[in-house]
Amino acid sequence: MNATAGEVLLDVKGIKLSLGGGKILDGVSFQVIDWIREGVTTGQVVSLLGPSGVGKTRLLRIMAGLDAPDAGTVHGRDSKVLEAGSVGVVFQDYPLLRHRTVESNLELAGTIGGLDGAEARKRTRELLDTFGLTERAGFYPAQLSGGQKQRVAIAQQLVVPRQLLLMDEPFSGLDPAALEDVMKLLVDVANLHELNTILVVTHDIRAAMAVSDTVYMLGRDRKEDGKLVPGARVQATYDLVALDLAWKPDVQTLPTFVTLEREIKAKFRTL
Amino acid sequence: MSKLTRAFQPNRVIDSGTTGLIVLFWAGTALLLWSLSPWKTLPTPHEIWKAVGFLWWERGMGPEMFTTLKLIAHAVALTAVLSLGLSYLTVIPFFRPLVAMTSKLRFLGLTGLVFPFTLMTGGGYTLKVALLTFGMTSFFVTSMAQVVIEIPRAEFDHMRVLGSSEARIFWEVVVRGTLDKALDVLRQNLAMGWAMITMVEGISRAEGGVGAMILDQNKHFNLAEVYAILLVILVLGLAMDYGMGVLTNLLCPHAALGRVQR
Numbered sequence: 001m002n003a004t005a006g007e008v009l010l011d012v013k014g015i016k017l018s019l020g021g022g023k024i025l026d027g028v029s030f031q032v033i034d035w036i037r038e039g040v041t042t043g044q045v046v047s048l049l050g051p052s053g054v055g056k057t058r059l060l061r062i063m064a065g066l067d068a069p070d071a072g073t074v075h076g077r078d079s080k081v082l083e084a085g086s087v088g089v090v091f092q093d094y095p096l097l098r099h100r101t102v103e104s105n106l107e108l109a110g111t112i113g114g115l116d117g118a119e120a121r122k123r124t125r126e127l128l129d130t131f132g133l134t135e136r137a138g139f140y141p142a143q144l145s146g147g148q149k150q151r152v153a154i155a156q157q158l159v160v161p162r163q164l165l166l167m168d169e170p171f172s173g174l175d176p177a178a179l180e181d182v183m184k185l186l187v188d189v190a191n192l193h194e195l196n197t198i199l200v201v202t203h204d205i206r207a208a209m210a211v212s213d214t215v216y217m218l219g220r221d222r223k224e225d226g227k228l229v230p231g232a233r234v235q236a237t238y239d240l241v242a243l244d245l246a247w248k249p250d251v252q253t254l255p256t257f258v259t260l261e262r263e264i265k266a267k268f269r270t271l
Numbered sequence: 272m273s274k275l276t277r278a279f280q281p282n283r284v285i286d287s288g289t290t291g292l293i294v295l296f297w298a299g300t301a302l303l304l305w306s307l308s309p310w311k312t313l314p315t316p317h318e319i320w321k322a323v324g325f326l327w328w329e330r331g332m333g334p335e336m337f338t339t340l341k342l343i344a345h346a347v348a349l350t351a352v353l354s355l356g357l358s359y360l361t362v363i364p365f366f367r368p369l370v371a372m373t374s375k376l377r378f379l380g381l382t383g384l385v386f387p388f389t390l391m392t393g394g395g396y397t398l399k400v401a402l403l404t405f406g407m408t409s410f411f412v413t414s415m416a417q418v419v420i421e422i423p424r425a426e427f428d429h430m431r432v433l434g435s436s437e438a439r440i441f442w443e444v445v446v447r448g449t450l451d452k453a454l455d456v457l458r459q460n461l462a463m464g465w466a467m468i469t470m471v472e473g474i475s476r477a478e479g480g481v482g483a484m485i486l487d488q489n490k491h492f493n494l495a496e497v498y499a500i501l502l503v504i505l506v507l508g509l510a511m512d513y514g515m516g517v518l519t520n521l522l523c524p525h526a527a528l529g530r531v532q533r
Contacts, residue, residue, distance in 0.1 A: 066428050085434030095429040099447050099525050108443070112435045142528035156433070 006034035007077065009164060009197050010063070015072035016231075017058055024055040025062075025069070026231025030216045032164070032197060035241055043196030045186055047208035049264070050218035051271050054232045056201045057092075059218070060168050063199070064089045077163060088157030088165040092172060094149040096141040102152050103128065103137040106159050113160025120159065127155040130192070147178060154189060164197050165189070171204040179204075183211050205264050209257065213246045214239055217264070219271025236267060314495040322499035332484065332500075336507065339480040342396070343468055343511075346403035347461055353404070354411035354460075355453060359445055361416045370416050377409035381467065385474055396478050399471045406467055407460045414456040418449050451519055451526035458515040465508045 010032035017025040032046050050056045061067040063074050065084035076082045096105050103124055110120025128134045131151045141149060150170065157165055170182055190196050202208050208215055215238040221229040240246040243256065251257050277283045278293060285293075305316055314322070326332040357373055360366035381402055388405070392398040422444060430440040472482020481500055488496040519526060 061428075064432055066431060084431040087432075089428075089432040091425055091429065093425065095423075095425045097426075097429075097443060097448065099450065099523065109433050112430075112433045112439065140525040140528055142525060160434075 004036050006036045008032070008075075009034050009077055010082075010199065011073075011075040011079070012059075012063065013073045013075075015059065015062055015069045015074070017055070017062065017067075017069050019058075023231035024058050025233070027233050028059055028072070028218065030234050030237065032199060032214070034197070035213055043190035043193060043198070044213045045190050045198045045200060045211045047200045047202060047212040047215045048218055049202060049205060049208050049215055049268070050232065051268060052203055054218055054220065054271065056203075056218055057168055060089070060166050060201045063087070064166055086162075088162040090150070090153045090157055090165065090167045090170065092168040094146075094153035096149065096152060096156070098141050101138050101140055102133060102144070105141070105152065106156050109156045109159040115160065123159050127158060131155045147181065150182070151185065154185070158189070158192070161193065164199065167198060167200045169202055170200060171202055171207040179207060183207055186211050205268060206252065206261060209238075209240065209245070209261055209264070210252050213241050215264070217267065217271070219268075222270060232271075235271060236264075238264065312494060314498055318495040319498045319502060322493075322495035323503065326484070326496055326499055326503075330484070332481070332503070335479050335481050335484050336503065338478060339468060339472065339482065340507070342399055342472070342478075342480060343403070343461070343464055346400050346407065346464055347457070349400065349404045350407040350411055350460060350464070351457055354408050354415055357408075357412050358415035358419050358453075359441075361419050362441060362445055370412060373409060374413040374416060375409075376405075377413060379409075381406050381470070395475050398475055399478070402471050402474070403464050403467060407464045410463060411456055411460045414459070415449075415453060418452045418456065419445060422448065451523035454515065454519040454523065455526075458512060458519070461511055461515060462508065465504070465511065469504065 008031050012031070013029050015025050015028040016023075030048075035044055048056060048059070058067070062069050062072075063082065064087060065074075065082050066089075074082045076086060080086070096102075097108065100108060106124040106127060107117075107120045110123050111117065115123060125134075128137050131154070133148065133151060133155065136144060136148060136152075141152070144152065154165070154167075167186070170186065171179055174182060186198055186200065190198050200208060200211070216234050217236040217238070218232050219235045220232050221235075223229055238260065243260065245251055245254065245257055245260065248254070274286065274289045275292075278285050278289055302316060305313070308315075323332075357366075357370050361370050384402065384405065385398075388401050389398055392401050426444045426448065427440055430444060435443070468480075469482035469485055472478075472480040473486045476483035476486065481504055485497060485500040485504075488500060
């Protein structure tokens with residue numbers, strides 16, 4: 001499929017972060033590009049892949065505007081500096097206000113985002129329907145399963161349209177069937193609007209490859225003696241559009257996908 | 272496994288019917304033991320029941336109860352306002368030492384404070400309200416400030432990424448998000464205040480109340496009347512506790528969902 005690079009949606013430049021004297025991130029730089037495909041009006045999914053403990057969630061918090069880096073910048077569309085609230089974030093444990101029902105959690109997101117009450121209710125009803133949550137509208141978060149909570153958390157971030165949605169480990173701890181569902185959900189969310197872009201932070205190589213247009217691999221360098229050098233940065237970029245592995249429903253069965261997965265796994269073990 | 276057998280197994284969940292049967296069994300056993308008690312200093316249930324009637328009709332127990340309930344309501348209302356205010360202030364670093372200091376005052380104890388409090392308040396009803404409020408506030412603040420401190424950072428971040436202002440975050444996460452816990456803490460402190468009420472009412476008896484009443488009956492060694500008043504204090508305390516539970520369920524229906532039965 002022909003695709004051309006559009007504008008830059010996210011520009012992460014030279015992010016450095018140290019905590020307690022230890023280097024966590026050491027010059028992380030990458031860009032998320034808006035790919036324009038002929039005749040297709042869908043969004044995209046980008047993955048930031050890396051082993052556990054490498055600093056992925058720290059980087060996500062910086063990109064979300066929740067934490068400030070020691071050095072570096074994060075800009076969004078039109079070179080705007082990203083602040084908390086300018087991009088959607090779905091955290092790993094799907095925090096929701098436990099004293100509000102599903103419907104009320106979504107409506108609150110709408111009113112906080114500037115919608116009036118009627119607009120927020122309308123948008124909430126639409127999203128409940130889209131995410132198959134209409135029957136759970138009056139439920140409290142404590143009454144939901146993990147999968148339902150995840151859908152509510154995603155829906156909440158979409159009440160007010162946001163072009164970039166960051167997701168922290170959405171595939172973590174899922175059984176194979178649930179994993180398939182979440183992968184489909186991400187693609188569906190990206191496809192809800194042509195401007196929707198999802199950045200998934202994960203350590204799940206196969207799932208990341210299956211849903212993404214581009215995979216960035218975050219990791220640490222190794223010294224000659226094999227020891228890890230503190231401070232992660234982007235070690236590799238896999239352009240799945242160029243490799244013709246993006247936006248294909250059965251991509252996981254393709255030999256090129258399997259070969260690339262093997263290559264990424266080998267690289268992953270060294271980070 | 273039969274329902275009754277489960278009642279004797281560790282870590283089992285039993286239904287409300289079985290729970291009711293168990294409660295009835297223990298209440299009946301207690302009543303039987305009480306009736307058959309060989310201790311002469313413990314009046315029989317019948318004697319106590321008669322004493323309740325006597326106190327109610329002859330000694331004006333109704334108005335005395337009202338006086339006590341008014342006192343505890345006043346002190347609890349003041350405690351709730353002061354304690355919640357102080358606890359919520361823990362979100363502002365400047366006030367944290369003040370909150371910590373208030374919490375530490377719980378080690379002072381009430382007895383030694385009667386004198387300075389009398390000088391400050393002039394005694395009487397105001398002294399009693401002040402003592403009860405002080406006693407409950409220092410414990411309330413300790414528990415509630417901990418509740419506020421333990422709110423996970425993720426809850427604040429979640430609101431921030433929605434684009435919420437810090438004032439809205441305070442309202443949703445700190446105030447509304449912990450309301451069920453605040454009511455639970457208030458419930459515990461109400462019990463604590465209620466346990467202190469006879470002692471506090473005894474400090475200044477002029478205004479009456481069941482605390483003054485029990486001391487009066489103590490003085491005359493009217494055992495049945497003393498136990499009758501104790502029973503009334505217990506029943507009123509249990510009724511208030513139940514009322515607090517109902518209020519929590521009404522205001523925070525989500526609270527019960529988080530409790531795990533085992």
